Amino acid sequence: MTEATMAVDRVRLRAEQLHGSLTEPLMDSMNFLNEIAGRYPDAVSFAPGRPYEGLFDSAALTRYLERYRAYLATERGLSDEQIDRTLFQYGRTKGIIPELVARALAVDEDIHLDDLESLVITVGCQEAMFLVARALRVDERDVLLTVAPTYVGVVGAARTAELPTVPVADGPLGVDLDDLARTVGELRDAGRRPRALYVIPDFANPSGVRMNLATRRALLDAAREHELLLLEDNPYGLFHNGARLPTLKALDTERRVVYLGSFAKTGLPGARVGYVVADQEVTGADGSVGLLADELAKIKGMVTVNTSPVAQAVIGGKLLENDCSLVAANKVEREIYQNNLSRLLTGLTLRFPPATGVRWNRPSGGFFVVLDVPFPADDALLEHSARRHGVLWAPMSHFDARPEARNRLRLSFSSLPLESLETGLDRLRAMVSERLATG
Numbered sequence: 001m002t003e004a005t006m007a008v009d010r011v012r013l014r015a016e017q018l019h020g021s022l023t024e025p026l027m028d029s030m031n032f033l034n035e036i037a038g039r040y041p042d043a044v045s046f047a048p049g050r051p052y053e054g055l056f057d058s059a060a061l062t063r064y065l066e067r068y069r070a071y072l073a074t075e076r077g078l079s080d081e082q083i084d085r086t087l088f089q090y091g092r093t094k095g096i097i098p099e100l101v102a103r104a105l106a107v108d109e110d111i112h113l114d115d116l117e118s119l120v121i122t123v124g125c126q127e128a129m130f131l132v133a134r135a136l137r138v139d140e141r142d143v144l145l146t147v148a149p150t151y152v153g154v155v156g157a158a159r160t161a162e163l164p165t166v167p168v169a170d171g172p173l174g175v176d177l178d179d180l181a182r183t184v185g186e187l188r189d190a191g192r193r194p195r196a197l198y199v200i201p202d203f204a205n206p207s208g209v210r211m212n213l214a215t216r217r218a219l220l221d222a223a224r225e226h227e228l229l230l231l232e233d234n235p236y237g238l239f240h241n242g243a244r245l246p247t248l249k250a251l252d253t254e255r256r257v258v259y260l261g262s263f264a265k266t267g268l269p270g271a272r273v274g275y276v277v278a279d280q281e282v283t284g285a286d287g288s289v290g291l292l293a294d295e296l297a298k299i300k301g302m303v304t305v306n307t308s309p310v311a312q313a314v315i316g317g318k319l320l321e322n323d324c325s326l327v328a329a330n331k332v333e334r335e336i337y338q339n340n341l342s343r344l345l346t347g348l349t350l351r352f353p354p355a356t357g358v359r360w361n362r363p364s365g366g367f368f369v370v371l372d373v374p375f376p377a378d379d380a381l382l383e384h385s386a387r388r389h390g391v392l393w394a395p396m397s398h399f400d401a402r403p404e405a406r407n408r409l410r411l412s413f414s415s416l417p418l419e420s421l422e423t424g425l426d427r428l429r430a431m432v433s434e435r436l437a438t439g
Contacts, residue, residue, distance in 0.1 A: 021159040029152045029398040032379065036386055044424030045392040046411040049205055049367045051265050052336050053415060064317025065310075071320050091309040093301045094293070095121025097316040101261075101275055103324040108238070110250045111259065111277070118279035118293045120300060121307045125233065125262035125274035129154050129198075130303070131296040132231060132258055132276065133161035136195040143187060144231075145197040147175050149400030151205045151233070154198050166194070167401070174201060174211035177222050184226045196229035196258070201248055202237035203366020206399045206410045210364065213245055220248060223256050229280070233260045238330050239337045240365035255280050258292070263315050265367075266326045266333075271311040337367065340413040343421055344369060351429040358432060367414040370396065375435050377409040389434075391427035 015023055033047050072078045072086060086096060095101075098119040105111040113119060122128040133154075136142060144158045148167035155165050168183050169176040180197065187194050199219070201211040211219070223230050232248045249259040259277040267273065278292035300306075322329040345362055348369075352358040357374035375381075377395050386392050396408035411428075413421060 019160070021156070024159065033392075033394060033398070036382060037392060040386040040390070040392065043386045043390045043392050044416070044420050044427060046413065046416070046424055046428075047392040047394045048415065049412045050415040051269055052333060054336075054417065055332060060318075061314055064314045064321065067317035067320050068313040071316070087309050087313055089309070091306045091312070093297045093306050094119065095275070095307055095312060096309055097121060097312045097319075098275075100316050100319045100324055104319055104326055105261075105277070107323070107325045108327050109234075109247050111247065113277065113279065115279065115291070118277055118291050120276050120278065120293050120296050121312060122274045122276060122300065123304050123307050124264060124272045125235065125260050126153055126157060127300070127304060128260045128262075128274050128276035128296075129157040129231075129233075130161055131299050132196075132260075132278070133158040133163045134299050135292065135295050136229075137161050137163040138193075141191060141193045142195050143192050145180070145183065145194050145228070147197070147199050147204070148402060149206050149396060149405060150198065151200065152399055154231075154233070163195075165198075168197065170204075170207060170209060172209070173215045174204065174209045175199060175215065175219055177215075177218060180222055181226065184228070194226070194228060196231050197223065198231040198233065199248070200233045200236070202234055202245070203239065203363055203368070205236070205366075206368055206394065206396060207370055208361055208363035208366050208368040210245070210366075216245070216248055216251060220251060220254075220256065224254065228256075230257045231260060232257050235262050235265045236366040238266055238327060239334050239367070241338060243364070249277065266330050267315045267318055271308075271314050273307060273311050273315045337414055338365070340416065340418065340421060341365070341369070343418055344411065344413045344425070347422060347425040351425055352432070356432065356436065367412050369411045369413065371409050371411060373407055373409065373432065373435075376406050378406065381435070385428075385431045389427045389431040391424050391431060393428070 037045055037047060069083055072083045078086065094117070098116045098121060101119060101121065102113045102116055105113065122131065133144060136144070143164045143166050145168050146154060146165050147170050149170065158165050166183060166187065169179040184194050201216060203210050219230065230248055234247055237247065247259070249257045258280070262274040263271060264274070276293070276296060278296055280292040282290050282292055282295055284290065318329060341363070348360055359372040361370050363369060378397060379395060382393065382395055394410040396405040396410055399405070416424065
């Protein structure tokens with residue numbers, strides 16, 4: 001390095017010169033949990049909501065890709081040159097596998113699309129959330145309602161799109177409709193515009209709560225009454241105990257539901273392929289009528305251009321291999337998650353008798369269980385838990401700003417082998433026992 005180079009002042013930006021969302025605590029939540037896991041690699045981790053890794057198969061990637069190539073040749077009639085262009089070249093902004101995704105929605109969810117143009121294939125569900133938030137944010141009056149506690153990713157996506165979020169209480173049935181009505185009324189009285197309500201009806205992240213059928217129907221009625229869109233996120237709906245419920249989108253007769261989907265849990269997390277069904281009509285200033293999906297595609301074209309065709313082809317091949325049924329493709333996974341959930345609930349009962357003051361909910365599926373503990377379950381305790389006891393979990397305060405969240409923690413059971421799950425519970429008991437003994 002020369003003396004002249006050493007004398008050059010480096011550019012230094014101030015935080016206030018960057019977007020305001022970057023200084024908010026929620027933006028650090030995912031990074032913080034990942035960093036803790038990285039610093040304590042030997043800790044048993046109940047923190048991440050990841051799919052089980054024991055079924056990962058490298059050979060399947062080639063098999064899925066070849067299956068999709070065969071589909072393009074036989075069912076789409078493409079030449080080898082056209083197939084190569086489809087996989088290697090920039091692709092269509094809305095995606096190259098919409099017909100396969102639509103077929104899967106019809107087979108598994110009884111969701112039938114009138115028009116494939118209402119479907120946009122996205123870079124994970126996270127991009128779908130951002131696209132919808134960006135489209136709905138017109139000016140500073142607009143807000144997005146979220147059922148609290150909620151997935152931190154949707155709050156981050158909305159905040160990045162400059163769409164503020166306002167919580168609505170969940171309640172034992174997944175959403176408090178009285179609080180929804182009260183919140184909408186207060187916002188409108190204050191000159192704000194609630195545009196939509198984000199919900200995870202099946203085994204919500206982080207709460208694990210599932211809406212029953214009556215609540216789903218009542219929520220659709222409430223959305224009509226309050227003139228709201230519903231943003232339905234459904235990453236965990238297939239991982240149930242045998243009793244499936246219709247999605248809000250399957251019950252929707254008014255195109256009031258924007259359906260957010262992902263193949264991260266049901267297909268391949270590393271592919272980063274998601275989608276959004278946005279079949280709401282949009283009337284242009286010139287009187288033309290299009291779809292909300294068309295508007296989302298315009299934004300996507302400026303953000304990610306298109307979703308990786310190779311990643312889509314891998315997901316397409318998996319769908320084709322299973323007759324476009326993710327239910328069939330995830331039969332073994334569902335059994336693993338149900339077995340893990342059963343072992344977790346049994347293990348908690350054995351290790352935490354009522355006298356400990358530890359309580360938990362009992363979801364019938366999904367990836368998560370929430371514990372109430374008689375002490376603050378904050379980031380400092382998580383650090384201590386990882387360092388001293390070798391066990392990780394997620395503080396509920398990362399998902400919920402309400403005071404009651406401070407004494408709650410989330411356990412994810414999806415990615416752990418059974419022996420690690422039992423070890424993790426033993427370490428969790430040791431951490432709780434120490435905390436209770438020290439007051």
